[in-house]
Amino acid sequence: MLDDALTKEKYEHQHAECEGLCEIDPSRIDLADETKMPCVTCPFCKEIVTAELTPTTIHCPACKITVQR
Numbered sequence: 750m751l752d753d754a755l756t757k758e759k760y761e762h763q764h765a766e767c768e769g770l771c772e773i774d775p776s777r778i779d780l781a782d783e784t785k786m787p788c789v790t791c792p793f794c795k796e797i798v799t800a801e802l803t804p805t806t807i808h809c810p811a812c813k814i815t816v817q818r
Contacts, residue, residue, distance in 0.1 A: 755792050760816055773807065773818055 755763075779785040779799075786800040786807070794812035801808040808815040 757793075757814055757816060760792060764816070773802075778802065 773786070777786050777789065779787055784802050786802055788797060789800050790797050791800070791809040791811060791814075793809060793814050796809070796811040798809055798811050801810060802818070805818055806815050807818050
């Protein structure tokens with residue numbers, strides 16, 4: 750892994766400091782299935798995926814990283 754690659758810890762630190770600017774845009778959530786958010790780029794693996802959502806987490810099915818929403 751590259752030294753400058755985004756880790757879960759770096760993401761959580763960045764998310765805590767973003768003052769709401771990195772919150773999930775609800776308009777991007779699939780209305781037919783509110784547990785999916787299609788066509789988003791994972792900040793960790795850079796793949797375009799359909800993210801899996803719970804009320805408290807977002808999960809990348811490609812790299813298997815789960816973070817708090």
